[in-house]
Amino acid sequence: MYGLVKTRRFTKTSVTTSVFAGFAIALSGTAIAAERPFGLGTLATAEQIAGWDIDVRPDGKGAPIGSGTAADGEEVYAELCAGCHGDFGEGVDRWPILAGGLGSLVTADPVKTVGSYWPYASTVYDYVYRAMPFGEAQSLTHDETYQVVAYILNMSDVIDDEFVLSNKTIGSVKMPNQSGFMLPDPRPDGQLASAPCMQTCEVSTKIIGRARIIDVTPDKQ
Numbered sequence: 001m002y003g004l005v006k007t008r009r010f011t012k013t014s015v016t017t018s019v020f021a022g023f024a025i026a027l028s029g030t031a032i033a034a035e036r037p038f039g040l041g042t043l044a045t046a047e048q049i050a051g052w053d054i055d056v057r058p059d060g061k062g063a064p065i066g067s068g069t070a071a072d073g074e075e076v077y078a079e080l081c082a083g084c085h086g087d088f089g090e091g092v093d094r095w096p097i098l099a100g101g102l103g104s105l106v107t108a109d110p111v112k113t114v115g116s117y118w119p120y121a122s123t124v125y126d127y128v129y130r131a132m133p134f135g136e137a138q139s140l141t142h143d144e145t146y147q148v149v150a151y152i153l154n155m156s157d158v159i160d161d162e163f164v165l166s167n168k169t170i171g172s173v174k175m176p177n178q179s180g181f182m183l184p185d186p187r188p189d190g191q192l193a194s195a196p197c198m199q200t201c202e203v204s205t206k207i208i209g210r211a212r213i214i215d216v217t218p219d220k221q
């Protein structure tokens, strides 16, 4: 009887149900566990889901409706981004550089920027809309995001001043380093959900450089 009383916590309130449930748990705990109501949370509304569903994929899937050119983006960039990233994407003080570095990835001192390193325009859209301006994330409208992303891509000569970056064109933009990534992604957490590697995952490792060479690691005292 002790066991039955204890199960009341997990079942509906009436004593009859709890006695029944307790009996059933003794026979088949899992069946009851799956059916018991938790009474927690509410169903997410379509609007709430849309608020989280903001990823944009390389081919443009998920890109919200909107558009903008680099020419339009100059003002937004100057007002909201240049204070940290510099008028020409050169980075103020230690804030990140956004442009330049083309061709530097194969050197001992690679400069990784949106232009030199990032694989897809969609990555830039996704990141900027999700995370920038730093401290004011998700305050940009979709049109402002297209404008400012067009401006950043234009700083690295990926698109020209008049190119209309939009949900329709973003998947067609070819970034300089698009083919510089290993596909399929060999990292265990990048495996396809249909065939994830769960044990003894063989990821070949070849060290091709050391940060020490570019002198960013302080010497041991």
Ligand code: HEC
Pocket: 077, 080, 081, 082, 083, 084, 085, 095, 096, 097, 098, 112, 113, 114, 124, 127, 128, 132, 133, 134, 135, 140, 148, 149
């Ligand atoms: C207050 C300073 C600040 C402002 C303003 C700001 N950013 Fe940033 N930005 C940062 C910092 C810091 C990072 C790096 C964040 C991190 O790595 O977590 C960053 C990273 C980025 C990156 C990725 C750079 C890379 O190669 O990793 C992009 C693109 C970017 N910002 C675009 C923008 C745009 C567009 C705006 C204006 C709408 C903006 N930022 C405004 C500070 C700022």
